[in-house]
Amino acid sequence: MMNKRAKISTAVVMGFAAVCLSWTVVSMSAQAAPGVQEGFDWSGEKIYNRYNETPLQAMTGTDGTRTLNTFYERRQYPGSPPTIPHKVAKTFSGDTTKCISCHGRGGYDAELDAYAPVTPHPENENCFQCHVPVTTEKLFVETDWESVSPPKLGRSMMGGSPPPVPHSLQLREDCIACHTGPGAVAEIRVEHGSRGNCRQCHVPQVTTTTFERNN
Amino acid sequence: MKLNRRSFIKSAAAGSAIAAAGSIFPGISFANWKEQQDPSGQITWKKAPCRFCGTGCGVLVGVSGDRAVAVKGDPNCSVNKGLCCVKGFHVVQALYGKDRLRTAQVRRGGKMVEVPISEALDIIAAKMKETIKQTGKDSVAMYGSGQWTIPDGYVASKLFKGCIGTNNVEANARLCMASAVTGFMTSFGIDEPMGCYEDIEHADVFVTWGNNMAEMHPVLFSRMLASRKRRKNVQIIDLATRSTRSSQASDRSILFKPNTDLAVANAICYEIIRNDWVDWDFVKKHTTFHKGKTNIGYGTEDHFKFKDAPEDISFEEYKEFLSDYTPEKVEKISGVSALEIKYLASLYGDPSKKCTSFWCMGMNQHVRGTWINNLVYNIHLLTGKISTPGNSPFSLTGQPSACGTVREVGTLTHKLPHGVVMKEEHRKMAAEIWDVPLANIDPKPTYHTVEMFRALDRGDIRFIWIQVTNPMITMPNLNRYRNGALKDDRFIVVSDVYPTPTTDVADVILPAAMWVEQEGMFGNSERRTQHFDRIVPGPGETMSDTWQIIEVARRLGYEKQFPWGEDEYIGKIWEEYRRFHDSPKHNMAPYTVLKKRSGVQWPFVDGKETRWRFNSKYDPACKPGSDFDFYGKKDGKAWIWARPYEPAAESPDEEYDFWLNTGRVIEHWHTGTMTRRVPVLHRAVPESYVEIHPEDAMNLGVTNGEMVKIISRRGEVTMKASINGRGNPPRGMVFVPFFDETYKINEVTLDAFCPISKQPDYKKCAVRLEKA
Ligand code: SF4
Numbered sequence: 010m011m012n013k014r015a016k017i018s019t020a021v022v023m024g025f026a027a028v029c030l031s032w033t034v035v036s037m038s039a040q041a042a043p044g045v046q047e048g049f050d051w052s053g054e055k056i057y058n059r060y061n062e063t064p065l066q067a068m069t070g071t072d073g074t075r076t077l078n079t080f081y082e083r084r085q086y087p088g089s090p091p092t093i094p095h096k097v098a099k100t101f102s103g104d105t106t107k108c109i110s111c112h113g114r115g116g117y118d119a120e121l122d123a124y125a126p127v128t129p130h131p132e133n134e135n136c137f138q139c140h141v142p143v144t145t146e147k148l149f150v151e152t153d154w155e156s157v158s159p160p161k162l163g164r165s166m167m168g169g170s171p172p173p174v175p176h177s178l179q180l181r182e183d184c185i186a187c188h189t190g191p192g193a194v195a196e197i198r199v200e201h202g203s204r205g206n207c208r209q210c211h212v213p214q215v216t217t218t219t220f221e222r223n224n
Numbered sequence: 225m226k227l228n229r230r231s232f233i234k235s236a237a238a239g240s241a242i243a244a245a246g247s248i249f250p251g252i253s254f255a256n257w258k259e260q261q262d263p264s265g266q267i268t269w270k271k272a273p274c275r276f277c278g279t280g281c282g283v284l285v286g287v288s289g290d291r292a293v294a295v296k297g298d299p300n301c302s303v304n305k306g307l308c309c310v311k312g313f314h315v316v317q318a319l320y321g322k323d324r325l326r327t328a329q330v331r332r333g334g335k336m337v338e339v340p341i342s343e344a345l346d347i348i349a350a351k352m353k354e355t356i357k358q359t360g361k362d363s364v365a366m367y368g369s370g371q372w373t374i375p376d377g378y379v380a381s382k383l384f385k386g387c388i389g390t391n392n393v394e395a396n397a398r399l400c401m402a403s404a405v406t407g408f409m410t411s412f413g414i415d416e417p418m419g420c421y422e423d424i425e426h427a428d429v430f431v432t433w434g435n436n437m438a439e440m441h442p443v444l445f446s447r448m449l450a451s452r453k454r455r456k457n458v459q460i461i462d463l464a465t466r467s468t469r470s471s472q473a474s475d476r477s478i479l480f481k482p483n484t485d486l487a488v489a490n491a492i493c494y495e496i497i498r499n500d501w502v503d504w505d506f507v508k509k510h511t512t513f514h515k516g517k518t519n520i521g522y523g524t525e526d527h528f529k530f531k532d533a534p535e536d537i538s539f540e541e542y543k544e545f546l547s548d549y550t551p552e553k554v555e556k557i558s559g560v561s562a563l564e565i566k567y568l569a570s571l572y573g574d575p576s577k578k579c580t581s582f583w584c585m586g587m588n589q590h591v592r593g594t595w596i597n598n599l600v601y602n603i604h605l606l607t608g609k610i611s612t613p614g615n616s617p618f619s620l621t622g623q624p625s626a627c628g629t630v631r632e633v634g635t636l637t638h639k640l641p642h643g644v645v646m647k648e649e650h651r652k653m654a655a656e657i658w659d660v661p662l663a664n665i666d667p668k669p670t671y672h673t674v675e676m677f678r679a680l681d682r683g684d685i686r687f688i689w690i691q692v693t694n695p696m697i698t699m700p701n702l703n704r705y706r707n708g709a710l711k712d713d714r715f716i717v718v719s720d721v722y723p724t725p726t727t728d729v730a731d732v733i734l735p736a737a738m739w740v741e742q743e744g745m746f747g748n749s750e751r752r753t754q755h756f757d758r759i760v761p762g763p764g765e766t767m768s769d770t771w772q773i774i775e776v777a778r779r780l781g782y783e784k785q786f787p788w789g790e791d792e793y794i795g796k797i798w799e800e801y802r803r804f805h806d807s808p809k810h811n812m813a814p815y816t817v818l819k820k821r822s823g824v825q826w827p828f829v830d831g832k833e834t835r836w837r838f839n840s841k842y843d844p845a846c847k848p849g850s851d852f853d854f855y856g857k858k859d860g861k862a863w864i865w866a867r868p869y870e871p872a873a874e875s876p877d878e879e880y881d882f883w884l885n886t887g888r889v890i891e892h893w894h895t896g897t898m899t900r901r902v903p904v905l906h907r908a909v910p911e912s913y914v915e916i917h918p919e920d921a922m923n924l925g926v927t928n929g930e931m932v933k934i935i936s937r938r939g940e941v942t943m944k945a946s947i948n949g950r951g952n953p954p955r956g957m958v959f960v961p962f963f964d965e966t967y968k969i970n971e972v973t974l975d976a977f978c979p980i981s982k983q984p985d986y987k988k989c990a991v992r993l994e995k996a
Binding site: 085086087088089090092099100102104132133134135137138139140141142143144145146147148149150151152153154155156157177179180 | 267286288291293294295296297299306307308309310313314317320321322323324438442443445446449450453469472473722890891896900901902903904905906907908909910946948949950952
C-alpha cells in the first residue's frame with residue numbers, strides 16, 4: 010500500500026506532468042496596445058504568445074488523434090499487441106517490408122492524415138503474427154474479460170524526479186520509438202529524447218515492495 | 225468555415241486532450257476493457273505453455289487477485305524467447321467468455337437441466353455400469369484430445385484399458401498426428417522428431433511441405449525469418465497446393481497438384497541418386513531398403529482392415545522403382561516443372577547446405593500420409609541430412625499436447641503408455657504399474673477414431689465420453705456421425721468449457737476447468753514437456769478433466785487405482801506415469817524439475833535434455849562408439865521405403881469438378897470455441913469463407929462476398945466467396961477454414977483415411993460449386 014508521503018509526491022508530479030510540455034524558446038516582445046493602462050505588466054502575455062506561435066503538433070507531439078486513450082483502446086490489457094486501426098489489403102501477408110515502410114521510421118501519411126507510430130521491434134518480420142485488423146466490432150459471445158488499469162503517469166518518487174518505467178521492456182526496449190517524434194502518444198512524448206541514454210535516469214519498476222532485511 | 229490544416233489539427237487536439245485526462249486523473253476510465261479494482265496494484269507473473277498450438281510457446285500469465293489479466297511471452301522458454309503470436313498474447317481472454325459452462329447438465333425429458341456435478345458423475349458411473357452389463361465392455365468408449373493434459377490422458381487410459389479392460393480409447397490427435405506416428409514407426413521404429421527447434425538457427429535451406437507455417441506455426445516461422453535475415457544465405461522454399469502467406473514470405477513458391485507430393489518426393493530421390501549426391505557412408509552404415517503393399521485402399525467402408533507386409537529390397541531394386549519418377553514424368557503428374565524438381569533435389573543434394581523440412585497437416589491429413597512421411601525421410605536419409613543441428617526432417621504437431629498426451633501416453637486404441645496392447649511384455653508392464661490383473665488388458669485393439677464413430681452410428685458403441693474436443697464439427701462426413709450420435713440408445717457425455725455443437729448432442733455435460741484453472745502438463749512438437757500450475761480458480765462447479773475421470777473411476781469401484789488427494793494428484797500421477805518411460809530412450813524429467821523450468825525435453829538423462837536423437841554426440845541412448853544409431857529398429861538402421869504415387873480417394877470429375885481443401889487461419893484455434901470468444905480474434909475473422917480463384921469466380925459469376933454453394937456427394941454448405949483474399953487456391957480448387965460452426969464444412973468432406981495410420985484426409989475431396 011502506498012504511504013501518505015508517496016501519495017502527495019505523486020499528486021505533485023501529476024500536476025507537473027500536465028503542464029510541463031516543454032517546447033523551444035521563441036523570442037517574444039511585449040507591446041503596448043491602445044486602451045491599456047500604462048505600466049501594465051506584459052510578462053503574463055508570454056504564455057499566450059508562445060501558445061500561438063508553437064505549432065500544436067510540436068506541443069502535443071501528435072497529429073491530435075493519437076493519445077493514451079486511443080492507445081489503450083486498441084489493446085486488451087497493458088502490453089498486449091494493438092490491433093491494426095487502418096485498412097490493409099486482404100492479400101497483404103503482413104510482411105515487414107511493407108509495414109516497415111511507414112512504421113520503421115514514422116512520418117506523415119497523407120492518405121490516413123496521420124503520423125505513423127514507430128515500432129519498437131522492427132526485427133520481428135512476421136507482423137501479422139501478432140497484429141491483426143478489425144473487420145467487425147460485433148462479438149461472437151459477450152465477454153467477462155477484465156484487466157488491470159493501465160499504469161498512471163507521473164510516478165516520480167519526488168517532485169520532478171525521473172519517473173520509473175512502468176511497463177515491461179520486453180519487445181519495447183526502444184524508448185525513442187514510442188516516446189519521441191510526432192507519431193508518439195501525446196501524453197508520454199518526451200522532448201529530451203536526444204539524451205539517448207534513457208535508462209540512465211528511468212529505471213524499470215519491477216516490484217512495488219520495499220526493501221526489508223530478512224536476517 | 226473552411227478548416228485549414230492547422231486549425232483542423234488544433235480542434236482534434238482539443239478533443240483528445242480531454243480524453244487524455246483519463247490517464248492523468250484516476251477514476252476516469254478509458255479504453256475498452258473493464259478495469260479490475262485490484263487493491264495491490266500488482267500483477268504477478270506465472271509460467272505456462274500457451275493453450276493453443278503445438279509450437280508450445282511459453283507464456284507468462286499476469287495474475288491480479290484471482291483473475292488472469294495479461295500475458296507476456298516467457299523469455300525463459302527457448303521455444304519462443306518472449307515472443308508469442310496473436311492467439312498466445314490473448315490466450316487468457318479465452319477463460320472469460322460470458323457463456324462459460326459453470327454447472328453440470330443432464331438431459332431430462334428432452335431438455336438439459338442443471339444438476340450438482342456430483343449427481344452428474346453418479347449418473348455417468350451408473351450408465352457405464354449398466355451399458356457394460358447389457359452390451360459388454362467394448363460398448364463404452366472414451367474420446368479425448370491432443371489438448372488433454374498429460375494426466376487427463378493417463379487416467380483415461382488407466383481407467384479404460386487397465387480397469388474396465390476395453391481398448392476403446394481414442395483421441396482427436398488421430399485426426400491430426402496419426403500419419404506422423406506411423407511415419408516415424410515405419411522409418412525409425414520409434415516416435416517423435418529427432419531434432420529440435422534449434423535446427424532453425426542452423427539450417428541453410430528450409431522446405432515447407434504443404435505447411436502454411438506463417439499462420440499455423442507463426443512463432444517458428446518468424447524464427448525462420450529471423451534466421452534468414454541474420455545469416456543472409458538462408459533460403460525458404462514453400463511447396464504447397466495453394467498460395468498462402470508462407471508462399472509470399474518464401475524465396476520460392478512451388479505448387480503441386482493434390483496428393484502428388486508422393487511423386488515429387490520420389491523424383492527428388494531419383495535426382496539425388498542420378499547425380500550421385502548420396503551420402504554413401506551414411507546410407508551403407510545406417511539404412512536398409514524396403515517396400516510394402518500397394519493399392520492399399522481408402523477406408524471409406526465400415527470395418528475396413530489393412531495390414532502392411534514389409535519386404536526387404538536391395539538398393540538396386542529401390543533405384544529401379546524410382547525409374548518411374550524421373551523429373552520429366554513427375555512434371556506430368558504433379559504440375560511441378562522438371563526444372564523445379566531438379567532445383568529442389570540440388571538443394572537437398574548439396575553437401576554444403578544444411579536442410580530442414582517442415583510439415584504438418586498437409587502431409588498427415590493425406591490418404592497416403594504414412595507414405596509421404598516415409599518419402600521425405602528418404603530424402604534426408606539418402607543425403608545423410610538428419611539428426612545433426614540444422615539437418616532435420618521435422619514433423620510439426622498441431623495441438624499443444626498431441627505429442628505429450630496422445631503419442632507419449634498412448635491414448636489410442638492400440639497403444640499403452642509404453643508400447644502396444646498386442647505385446648505381452650508391454651501389457652505386463654502396464655498391469656504392474658497400474659496394479660491391475662494382467663488379464664484385464666485386452667490384447668486386441670478395437671476402433672480407431674473414424675471407426676469408433678461408425679461403431680457409435682451402428683450401435684456397437686452405446687456410451688461415449690468426449691473430453692476437450694468438438695467432433696460434431698471436426699469429424700469428416702459429419703452428417704453420418706451426428707445422426708449416429710443422436711440415435712436413441714446412445715449415451716453421450718461431453719466435458720467442455722463452452723457450449724458447442726458437441727454439447728448440443730450430449731446427454732450429460734460436465735463443466736470443465738480450463739488450461740491454467742488446473743495443474744497439468746502439455747508436451748509440444750520438440751519433445752518438450754511443459755508443466756503449469758493452477759494459476760486461477762475456475763468458475764462455478766468446474767472440475768479438471770483428470771479429476772472428473774478419477775471421480776467416475778471411484779464410483780465404478782477402482783479406488784485402489786485412483787487413490788490420490790486433490791492437492792497432490794498431478795504430481796503423483798506424473799511420477800507413476802514416468803515409470804513407463806524409465807530408459808535413456810525416453811526418460812522424462814521428474815516433477816520437481818518440470819515445476820521449475822519453462823519446459824524440459826525428453827529423453828532427460830542424468831539431468832540433461834537430449835536435443836538431437838540418434839546422434840551419439842548428443843544422445844546418450846546411442847550405442848557407445850557409434851556415430852549414428854537408429855535404435856528404434858533392432859539393427860540400429862533406419863528404413864528407406866519404396867512407396868509409389870497413388871491418387872486421392874476422390875478426385876474431381878465431370879460432375880464434381882473442384883477440389884475442396886480445408887484448414888485453419890492464424891486467428892482461430894480449431895473449431896473456434898475458445899478463440900471466437902476472444903474479442904481481438906473474432907473481430908479480425910468473424911466468419912469463415914470459401915477461397916476461390918478469381919477466374920473460377922468469374923466463370924461462376926460470383927464476386928467477392930457473394931454466396932457460393934459448395935456441394936459434395938455427402939452434403940452442402942453455402943458461404944461467402946473470398947477472391948484474392950488471404951490465400952489463393954489454384955484454378956479448380958477451393959479452400960475453406962473449418963473453425964466456423966455456422967458453416968459446417970465437414971458435412972461436405974470425405975471420411976477416407978490413410979490405411980496405415982487411419983488418419984482422415986481433410987485436404988482432398990471433390991465438390992461442385994453453384995452461385996447461391
Ligand atoms: S505459435 Fe502457437 S503456441 Fe505460440 S503463441 Fe501462437 S498459438 Fe500459442
